[in-house]
Amino acid sequence: MTLKTIHLASALVINSDNEMLVVRKKGSTYYMMAGGKIQTNESAKEALFREIKEELDLDLNNEQISYLGSHQTTAVNEAKTLVSADIFLIRLTTKSVKPHAELEEVIWLNQMNYTSYQLAHLLKEFSLPRWLKMKKEE
Numbered sequence: 001m002t003l004k005t006i007h008l009a010s011a012l013v014i015n016s017d018n019e020m021l022v023v024r025k026k027g028s029t030y031y032m033m034a035g036g037k038i039q040t041n042e043s044a045k046e047a048l049f050r051e052i053k054e055e056l057d058l059d060l061n062n063e064q065i066s067y068l069g070s071h072q073t074t075a076v077n078e079a080k081t082l083v084s085a086d087i088f089l090i091r092l093t094t095k096s097v098k099p100h101a102e103l104e105e106v107i108w109l110n111q112m113n114y115t116s117y118q119l120a121h122l123l124k125e126f127s128l129p130r131w132l133k134m135k136k137e138e
């Protein structure tokens, strides 16, 4: 069986209380990382700046963002598809973030609520353990 691979730039977004931001796109039941497909002639970081502007209407600067690593896993909402993502850490000083473009919902996860949401594999496998470790070290 041939699998398609989608190349993504996505973000583990945290605020000053170490809450983690997850988004739900229209028509999706999964909560996932903000971000999206990397277009031709665009670096992963450029793609992420563009997606964060489109989805959350935020203008990022280089000091707020750092590279965490890459991860490949099964895509949600797409049959026979893998996602291969470059994942960045974004630190926000504001909690006031609203959904734009194709987003339906934006949620800040904390210690109390994070088990209540169905998370996309990419988020569950890569970001969740890192975020939980960050919280332990608080």
Ligand SMILES: Nc1nc2c([nH]c(=O)n2[C@@H]2O[C@H](COP(=O)(O)OP(=O)(O)OP(=O)(O)O)[C@@H](O)[C@H]2O)c(=O)[nH]1
Pocket: 006, 008, 010, 025, 032, 033, 034, 035, 036, 037, 038, 074, 075, 076, 077, 078, 083, 120, 121, 122, 123
């Ligand atoms: N942003 C994001 N997408 C994910 C994650 N996990 C995952 O499987 N995906 C899948 O990756 C795909 C991203 O495609 P998209 O269509 O939302 O991205 P985009 O906004 O760049 O698309 P478009 O410009 O073609 O409309 C979706 O099928 C989404 O379900 C994740 O954590 N974050």
